[in-house]
Amino acid sequence: MMSILKIHSIRGDDEFRWESGVDDERLRRARDEFQRARRRQFFAYSRSANGDTQVIDDFDPNAREILMAVPLLGG
């Protein structure tokens, strides 16, 4: 199953794909990008096939889709 990480950006969003269950460069890249976004306070959500979303704290290599939503500020 192809998994996808979407990160909000100035281009709308950036996508990183990897094959679920395959430990390769694409998975490492996605994990690095996830952690980089987490350090920048992005919110992480995992979305299942039926469209339900849930908050995640750590990178899930078996997730179908992960969205890193832009952090919010008050003021």
Add this chain to the structure above:
Amino acid sequence: MYYTYEAQDRARGLLLEYLSPEQREAFLTKGHFDIVKTGCRRSLHMVLLGYPRFRVYRLSHSRYPVTLFTSSRQLARSAPKWGYCIHSHGAVPQDDELLSMKLLLEHDEQQFIAIAYRFRSPEARARLVALDLLHFEEGAARRARAARDLPLAP
């Protein structure tokens, strides 16, 4: 900040992907959508997101549903009591911000409230000023009456 049409299209596509069928239909036809929240102690009751772009208003008279408005006209028709100002900490198209707000409201409203800056909305402030003036006038009249009724000092 200006974004390319492609970026805005991608952000709109992603937002629509994450909306439920009902939310999507409402957003495409009316420009806003409702959110069913889990709720918390300081629930926002009803939220209007709109003009200026990233303001979220809390209404005092209704609990559900939460409505995110994206047009100033819709917001102008309401008379909110409290305003919440929140915006993204990064350069992303507006629809990405809207999606981030929607997800945060749905999953962690308490954090949303904690992040947002709360202020009294202009309409409510005007009402408050009028009320203060009324109280001031009533107070002055009461003081004048009391002074008039005071016994003279020996």
